[in-house]
Amino acid sequence: MLPIRRGDRGDAVVEIRAILNSLALLGGEGPPDPDAVFDGPVERAVRAFQQARGLSVTGQVNEETWRGLDAARWSLGARTLAHVQPEPLFGDDVRELQERLLELGYDLGRADGIFGRHTAAALSRFQREVGVVPDGVCGPLTMAALRRLGRKVVGGRPTLLREAERFRASGTALVGKRVVVDPGHGGGDPGVRVPDGALRWNEADLAYDIASRLEGRLAAAGMRVHLTRGPAPTGPLSEADRASLANELGADLLISVHLAGHPNPAASGVATYHYGHYGEGGITSTLGERLAGLVQREIVVRTGLRDCRTHAKTWDLLRLTRMPAVRAEVGYLSSVEDRARLIDPEFRDRVGDAIVAAVKRMYLPLEADVPTGSIDVESLRAAVRTI
Numbered sequence: 001m002l003p004i005r006r007g008d009r010g011d012a013v014v015e016i017r018a019i020l021n022s023l024a025l026l027g028g029e030g031p032p033d034p035d036a037v038f039d040g041p042v043e044r045a046v047r048a049f050q051q052a053r054g055l056s057v058t059g060q061v062n063e064e065t066w067r068g069l070d071a072a073r074w075s076l077g078a079r080t081l082a083h084v085q086p087e088p089l090f091g092d093d094v095r096e097l098q099e100r101l102l103e104l105g106y107d108l109g110r111a112d113g114i115f116g117r118h119t120a121a122a123l124s125r126f127q128r129e130v131g132v133v134p135d136g137v138c139g140p141l142t143m144a145a146l147r148r149l150g151r152k153v154v155g156g157r158p159t160l161l162r163e164a165e166r167f168r169a170s171g172t173a174l175v176g177k178r179v180v181v182d183p184g185h186g187g188g189d190p191g192v193r194v195p196d197g198a199l200r201w202n203e204a205d206l207a208y209d210i211a212s213r214l215e216g217r218l219a220a221a222g223m224r225v226h227l228t229r230g231p232a233p234t235g236p237l238s239e240a241d242r243a244s245l246a247n248e249l250g251a252d253l254l255i256s257v258h259l260a261g262h263p264n265p266a267a268s269g270v271a272t273y274h275y276g277h278y279g280e281g282g283i284t285s286t287l288g289e290r291l292a293g294l295v296q297r298e299i300v301v302r303t304g305l306r307d308c309r310t311h312a313k314t315w316d317l318l319r320l321t322r323m324p325a326v327r328a329e330v331g332y333l334s335s336v337e338d339r340a341r342l343i344d345p346e347f348r349d350r351v352g353d354a355i356v357a358a359v360k361r362m363y364l365p366l367e368a369d370v371p372t373g374s375i376d377v378e379s380l381r382a383a384v385r386t387i
């Protein structure tokens, strides 16, 4: 039956005309006409379709073009997508889903439009991270989560797309990845400072302590780690200085550690920040948002700090860095409860463990993405749902 060419009639021609019409390549089609012919306008539409898809432009519907037309019937959201055997689902909707997941940093191989095992695994990871039941099936809830993220990247800055590209190209191995850990403040700037009896706690020292615990753990995982400052720098370091240091080092990730403070002693909890802003023309670093979300959830689950959620900010450090970057504000030094935890070295170890777990999740190869024994999946999901 293939190729179908000028002068042909039949069911296949009726179908080809209907698809080309739905793609707005063929104008003025009425209801399907069983006697419709593959005429000049159809041939031109087929050529235009082939050109747009990078197929050889023949004006005839061969095997390759038929597959392309068949795929083009589906737009994302029009049907539920899942990994089915033995004939996997195929279509432009699958390709679009794959492209979205790739952009978010989930490595599933090539976006080939075929819903295979890797697509299902990547989708499950995305679902787990956004708090949808991780069943690998793209239904209405998953679509809603994708839309929420997708809308924000429409018209995204090219630098953010390049960020996603670099992240994907860097592969899944932790070994050799470069992480810049940035303890906030220092060099005469103590950050948040509270008197506590005879002791004086300040944000700069505690942030440095957490950063150095994190440094040791990341290095033990084979990553190359740099701190933006030492325990007692001679002068203050601006956010822009810290960002250019990370850029010059070609860092794969940046993690900035701060504590929070507030005049109201009831304020408490952990919050994370990534590059982005909401509203008209809103934009986000999807990878930064993902990293921030992971860091937030791991810290909440592992430390029990109150969940103050993940937020988009355009702060210099987040805006000027060319890699996924997160700023974590791990507890309020001004809260009696948070402070009691923060001054306990064992607690600061747990914060370090949580951030390392988040980094590992960011890079975990799909095959290895099983819930680890140290994570209670139910409580992880419960924590995620509140975000």
Ligand SMILES: [Zn+2]
Residues within 6 Å of the ligand: 184, 185, 191, 192, 203, 258, 259
């Ligand atoms: Zn701070």
